[in-house]
Amino acid sequence: MANERLVTWICHPDDFLPEYVDKITEQMTERWAEPCARHGFAFRFISANELVPACDERPRLWHDGVDLLRTRQAYIVDDVSGDPQATHFLRGIYRAIDASDSVLLNRSLVGPECLERDKLAILARASTLGVRVPKTVALPFGRYARKGLDVVRKEIGEGPYILKAREMGIGFGVLKLDSYEQLRAAVDIASQTGQSYIVQEYLPNKGDLRVAMVDGKFAASMLRSPAEGAYLANITQGGSSSANPDVASVLGDVERIVADLQAGYLCVDWLLTDDGPVLGEWGTAMAEFSSMPEPARSQLADAFFPWVGRLLSEPAPASVA
Numbered sequence: 001m002a003n004e005r006l007v008t009w010i011c012h013p014d015d016f017l018p019e020y021v022d023k024i025t026e027q028m029t030e031r032w033a034e035p036c037a038r039h040g041f042a043f044r045f046i047s048a049n050e051l052v053p054a055c056d057e058r059p060r061l062w063h064d065g066v067d068l069l070r071t072r073q074a075y076i077v078d079d080v081s082g083d084p085q086a087t088h089f090l091r092g093i094y095r096a097i098d099a100s101d102s103v104l105l106n107r108s109l110v111g112p113e114c115l116e117r118d119k120l121a122i123l124a125r126a127s128t129l130g131v132r133v134p135k136t137v138a139l140p141f142g143r144y145a146r147k148g149l150d151v152v153r154k155e156i157g158e159g160p161y162i163l164k165a166r167e168m169g170i171g172f173g174v175l176k177l178d179s180y181e182q183l184r185a186a187v188d189i190a191s192q193t194g195q196s197y198i199v200q201e202y203l204p205n206k207g208d209l210r211v212a213m214v215d216g217k218f219a220a221s222m223l224r225s226p227a228e229g230a231y232l233a234n235i236t237q238g239g240s241s242s243a244n245p246d247v248a249s250v251l252g253d254v255e256r257i258v259a260d261l262q263a264g265y266l267c268v269d270w271l272l273t274d275d276g277p278v279l280g281e282w283g284t285a286m287a288e289f290s291s292m293p294e295p296a297r298s299q300l301a302d303a304f305f306p307w308v309g310r311l312l313s314e315p316a317p318a319s320v321a
Contacts, residue, residue, distance in 0.1 A: 002071045003312050004073040005309070006043070006044070007032075007044075007073070007105075008074070010045075010093060011078045012047070014049065014086065015083065015172075025045060029043070029045070031289075032290060035298065035301035039306065050064070051093055053096035055096070069096070069100045069102055075102060075105060076105045076286060077090065077104065078286065079094045079106065079117070082168065082173075082193070087167075094106065103311045105284065105311075106286065108264045108285060109264070117169075119167070120198055126257060126279050129256055130256075131257065131279050132276070132279060134271070135201045137152045139198065142192075146187060148187070159179050161183050161201065163186050163199055165198075166198050174232060176231045203273045205273045208271060209269070210268070212267045212292075214303040216255075216259070217303075219299060219304075220299040224241045225239055225241070227239060241293050243296035253277075253279075254268045265284060266283070267287035269282065288304065
């Protein structure tokens with residue numbers, strides 16, 4: 001099967017307003033164009049609603065009458081959504097690609113796929129490595145959600161709290177709650193969404209430190225800081241960023257995480273509290289270089305594309321070759 005030096009980002013735009021999607025798509029395309037060309041790659045976005053995964057003698061992914069899996073290329077699949085049915089479909093696309101001989105860049109670690117996106121799974125795994133994590137409680141589903149409140153009180157106390165979906169990103173739907181009364185009302189609302197939520201202790205912090213590792217080596221870093229009076233550091237939520245802050249305080253823990261996961265590519269986020277760094281989460285290829293300020297953006301791109309090239313040059317697994 002022929003290789004293509006092509007990175008295809010399969011996105012799911014239906015959770016956001018069209019003007020927001022257009023803005024982010026334009027910005028990312030602009031920031032991907034130059035490093036892609038410099039490293040001999042092409043790049044494209046395809047909306048998940050244009051795709052149909054299938055299987056006969058091998059996995060297929062149909063797009064406008066063409067099976068995208070007929071050639072070997074690299075993919076990033078945006079596989080989280082606020083819509084549970086859309087999530088299942090996105091995971092179908094993800095798994096069809098993962099079963100093929102193409103390269104799924106989300107799968108940059110060894111272990112169950114939940115370790116790529118599930119905040120509860122990430123923190124549970126990290127805690128077994130001796131990494132400091134925030135106190136976290138997963139809420140039961142639907143009408144049973146309030147059963148988690150007693151555990152929240154026991155584990156975390158009377159607040160303040162952070163309520164967030166277990167598998168969403170970019171600060172979407174993250175709510176700070178100052179009291180148990182506010183939490184109880186927010187849980188009643190969250191329980192009707194069809195999503196799984198966690199409650200965490202709110203940790204005052206100076207910002208969010210991201211450390212990017214490629215092939216086990218430090219590639220770049222970024223410090224994201226919330227706007228004055230805000231609590232979210234995500235750039236999409238109004239935060240600001242600076243390139244290549246010092247990572248000495250967390251690098252040992254990052255290297256331990258990367259070694260444990262055998263991760264080829266991983267971005268690890270830390271909350272910088274007055275008591276020291278606390279793990280926020282980590283991400284694989286969806287935590288890519290375009291959100292970083294220069295020169296960190298170019299540094300990470302210059303590590304990312306050679307890594308993708310090496311993956312494409314490796315022989316396909318015997319079961320799908």
